[in-house]
Amino acid sequence: MEISLNNIIADFLEKEKTNNSEVWQQKILFKEGSKTEISAPSGSGKTSLIHFLYGLRKDYNGTILFDKKNIKIIDSAQLADIRAMQLSIVFQDLRLFKDFSVLQNLEIKRTLSPYHKQSLINEMAERLGIVKKLSQNAGTCSYGEQQRIAIIRALQQPFSFIILDEPFSHLDEANSEKSMALIEEEAAKRGAGIILADLQHNTFFKADSILHL
Numbered sequence: 001m002e003i004s005l006n007n008i009i010a011d012f013l014e015k016e017k018t019n020n021s022e023v024w025q026q027k028i029l030f031k032e033g034s035k036t037e038i039s040a041p042s043g044s045g046k047t048s049l050i051h052f053l054y055g056l057r058k059d060y061n062g063t064i065l066f067d068k069k070n071i072k073i074i075d076s077a078q079l080a081d082i083r084a085m086q087l088s089i090v091f092q093d094l095r096l097f098k099d100f101s102v103l104q105n106l107e108i109k110r111t112l113s114p115y116h117k118q119s120l121i122n123e124m125a126e127r128l129g130i131v132k133k134l135s136q137n138a139g140t141c142s143y144g145e146q147q148r149i150a151i152i153r154a155l156q157q158p159f160s161f162i163i164l165d166e167p168f169s170h171l172d173e174a175n176s177e178k179s180m181a182l183i184e185e186e187a188a189k190r191g192a193g194i195i196l197a198d199l200q201h202n203t204f205f206k207a208d209s210i211l212h213l
Contacts, residue, residue: 001032001066001161002030002065002067003064004027004064004065005027006063006065007026007027007062008024008025008052008060009061009062010024010048010052011060021044021213022212022213023049023211023212023213024045025062030193034194035187036193036195036208037196037198037202037205037210037211038212038213039211040213046165047092047165047197048060050165052064053163054087055071066082084112085159086161087159087160087161088155088157088161089163089164090147090167092166094150096149097138101134102135102149105138105149105153106152106153106156109157110157113156113158116156121152125152128148129175130149133145147169147179148175151167151183155182155183155186159192160190160192160193161192161193162186162193162195164197166199167179167196168180169199180204184205194207
């Protein structure tokens with residue numbers, strides 16, 4: 001799978017916020033196996049860009065292509081298949097089912113788009129320090145714990161790309177490094193690309209390229 005951006009620009013962004021961008025109104029190609037960091041100061045449209053890439057919003061000019069198919073015009077069934085099999089995501093607002101247990105949140109994703117055996121959930125939760133939270137309601141966990149839940153959930157499905165929107169904002173350096181290591185390991189297993197968008201450069205993510213939004 002390849003993702004290409006062709007001169008995209010959010011409809012609502014002021015011109016002065018896009019003049020020096022290395023993403024807006026540029027031609028960019030993301031290839032499987034590549035690791036890209038998008039450094040994006042507040043107000044530059046970072047989360048909007050993530051939503052454009054995932055096909056959640058269409059309020060932009062230019063084109064985003066998945067394997068040369070314009071995602072603005074592919075039907076909802078095709079987009080659902082892409083999200084289930086090729087494109088995983090960690091949203092900034094996480095989008096967990098707060099009244100479900102941590103394990104239920106992870107199992108829903110794993111059973112909808114199977115990739116791993118159930119036993120690996122415990123192993124990942126142990127690595128990220130939340131194994132004792134599996135039976136607890138997700139909504140009662142701290143935000144940092146919820147971020148780790150969302151990261152593990154995103155790794156339960158097959159993907160050609162994983163997109164991350166400020167995935168470590170409430171984690172200390174040690175937990176951020178552990179989480180990034182797990183993400184990179186899982187992406188490597190699949191030969192998948194990583195697109196990480198954050199407010200500033202993460203030194204523990206060895207990106208192939210860094211783009212400034």
